[in-house]
Amino acid sequence: MKQFNFAAPKIYREIFKPGGLVSLAEEIYSGKDRKAYKGLTLDEFAKTPTLYSTFNPRELSILDLEDETVYKTTNGKEVLGADIKAFTMLMYDKPRTAYLEFGRVKQVHETMYSGAVPYPLLGFKRFHNIEYDKWRKMFDSGAYLDKSMNMVEEDGALEKAFKIDILLGNTFSSTQYDASTDQIVWKDSPGLLLLSTLRGVGYRPNPETLQYLRIKGMGNHRGSFASSYGTARVDISKDEKIDNDIINMYNKAGTPMRLLMSQRWAWYGNHRCDDMIMDFQDWGHKPKKYDTVENAFTGLKPMKGTTGGIGAHFGIGGSKV
Numbered sequence: 001m002k003q004f005n006f007a008a009p010k011i012y013r014e015i016f017k018p019g020g021l022v023s024l025a026e027e028i029y030s031g032k033d034r035k036a037y038k039g040l041t042l043d044e045f046a047k048t049p050t051l052y053s054t055f056n057p058r059e060l061s062i063l064d065l066e067d068e069t070v071y072k073t074t075n076g077k078e079v080l081g082a083d084i085k086a087f088t089m090l091m092y093d094k095p096r097t098a099y100l101e102f103g104r105v106k107q108v109h110e111t112m113y114s115g116a117v118p119y120p121l122l123g124f125k126r127f128h129n130i131e132y133d134k135w136r137k138m139f140d141s142g143a144y145l146d147k148s149m150n151m152v153e154e155d156g157a158l159e160k161a162f163k164i165d166i167l168l169g170n171t172f173s174s175t176q177y178d179a180s181t182d183q184i185v186w187k188d189s190p191g192l193l194l195l196s197t198l199r200g201v202g203y204r205p206n207p208e209t210l211q212y213l214r215i216k217g218m219g220n221h222r223g224s225f226a227s228s229y230g231t232a233r234v235d236i237s238k239d240e241k242i243d244n245d246i247i248n249m250y251n252k253a254g255t256p257m258r259l260l261m262s263q264r265w266a267w268y269g270n271h272r273c274d275d276m277i278m279d280f281q282d283w284g285h286k287p288k289k290y291d292t293v294e295n296a297f298t299g300l301k302p303m304k305g306t307t308g309g310i311g312a313h314f315g316i317g318g319s320k321v
Contacts, residue, residue, distance in 0.1 A: 015044045018070070019083065022080075025086040028098055033307075034097075051088075062085060063137045063183070064118070088120055090165075092165060092169055100113065108226065115171025117264075124167075132283035144197035151190070159184075168277075173193075174190055190252060191258075197312045198249065198278045203245070203281065204287070205243065205246050211290075212239070212259070217231045217262055227265070230255070233251050260277075269289030269290060272289065
């Protein structure tokens with residue numbers, strides 16, 4: 001029998017090794033060029049929901065985890081509280097591309113790894129049976145958008161929103177860290193939580209409005225509805241079939257929420273996965289997708305478009321605040 005030479009076993013990183021995720025966060029917040037450090041592989045990232053099996057969020061907040069305490073995942077891995085907090089904050093503060101190695105894989109083709117899937121909430125859903133929409137209901141209208149799309153805010157609403165936003169991640173957040181003031185502030189454009197305060201069928205676009213948002217929202221961005229991430233402001237329409245209240249809501253929202261409303265990018269019908277949040281009024285709801293064989297001839301088919309400071313609060317990259 002011919003003798004073969006066999007490669008040595010691959011050595012994989014143990015991402016839950018105490019201090020491992022804190023080290024990754026420190027590298028990112030050090031200001032290194034993106035090519036100068038290695039983020040998580042997609043296989044490694046797929047394991048991170050188990051971080052959130054280590055404690056019951058009904059009893060303990062992520063922000064209250066003890067840095068040096070060892071928590072155990074459901075599959076027996078040991079992880080420090082500091083690592084859970086560091087990675088959670090990284091997902092809140094940075095887009096996926098900052099800490100994942102996508103290589104040639106596109107987020108729109110592997111939406112399980114996209115920002116449309118809130119990994120902390122996914123972990124709580126898998127291991128603690130907490131459905132996504134329960135977190136929306138916990139917000140309890142501490143702040144909300146009125147019919148003119150102006151925000152009405154009560155005392156304590158910002159802190160309440162922040163505690164949910166760190167679980168939703170950068171794509172969905174309504175809050176952000178402002179390094180110039182070292183404060184958590186509201187984003188200029190409302191994210192998922194604030195848009196979720198607009199209730200009723202009148203805030204879901206009909207097919208004509210959705211198509212209008214898609215065409216006008218492409219602006220000068222290249223690509224198609226299914227792949228282009230950028231969005232443009234949309235003009236008010238004189239067509240009676242198009243709901244201008246939704247146009248106003250769309251223009252007020254940030255780019256990810258515009259993409260959600262118009263079923264583009266990760267939210268495009270053929271790209272969806274079951275663990276995404278697809279509807280701001282009900283985080284567990286799957287809206288009817290408009291890109292199907294049945295409606296391909298109704299004008300709703302895809303068209304080519306032509307037209308470090310926060311780290312200090314969690315012991316990352318410097319002394320704790």
